Amino acid sequence: MDKNQLINAINTAYEKFKDIHDGDNASYIPFLAQVPAELTGLCFVSVTGEVHTVGDTDYSFAIESISKVITLALALKQHGAKEVHDKIGADATGLPFNSVMALELHNDKPLSPLVNAGAMATTSLIKADGAEDRWQQILSMQSAMAGSQIMLSKDVNDSEQMTNTHNKAIALLLQSSGSMYSDPFQACDVYTRQCSTLYNCVELATTGACLANGGVNPVSGETILSADLVPRLLAEMMTEGLYERSGDWAFEVGLPGKSGVGGGLLAVIPNVGALAAFSPPLDVAGNSVRGQLMIKSVANDMNWNLFNSVAH
């Protein structure tokens, strides 16, 4: 990897897209609606722990849906790939992340651990002795992957717990069809907490760099996940990481990614590193507008599309 080319690609992407004003903050979670929309950050962490940043990369934002990747890593570690695949699935729903119709259409099987139904089912799969134990295990996994102590935001969590009626309804539907593996309200509560932790771009990129580096955190040296499980997790990100725009993302960028309605976006380049972007305004599917543009720009400049090949 040419370091100067990378720094140039990151700075160019930031300068080119930081003043784009398309999209809107998520408004269905009151806290997210009031995060300053102009904030924009971009960070790369390599598999050797090198860090490059530009923009608002110190700002801590709500991780939201990206937490689904981390809880999935823990579930894969505890249950193995086959059980997670059998119980949850690995397909795109093609529908919004909180769709009830997606459950109706697929005999109440969530299909993906990266939509709300599958994510709450995944949270319920964590082997735990009650809500606190479930929560602490997930928080520890978030911290281990980020390489620093991740904290819950009381403000975000309060805002979400007061408005998560739709997710509670999904949790009950899962229970009624046998796809919920703990008390449904406990799963929804802990899922809501896992969405309400704060990350900056460096912590998010470090999380992704663990997945680029065979499951080992390149900054702390800690083994997070066995290397054979990493491709399973990245495949889930490729199929459903950007909601119903995941196919478009695969087509345009060709990297496993995951976005959250807090404005975070993560992309993993296996054996190279990870890019994390933050910018609150979202497209209609829930993906950061500037985040997508910046990561796509860097990935294109660096020729990082996983599907690239050369004639032999």
Ligand code: GLU
């Ligand atoms: N906590 C949010 C929800 O459950 C996360 C959604 C997202 O980022 O996709 O609606």
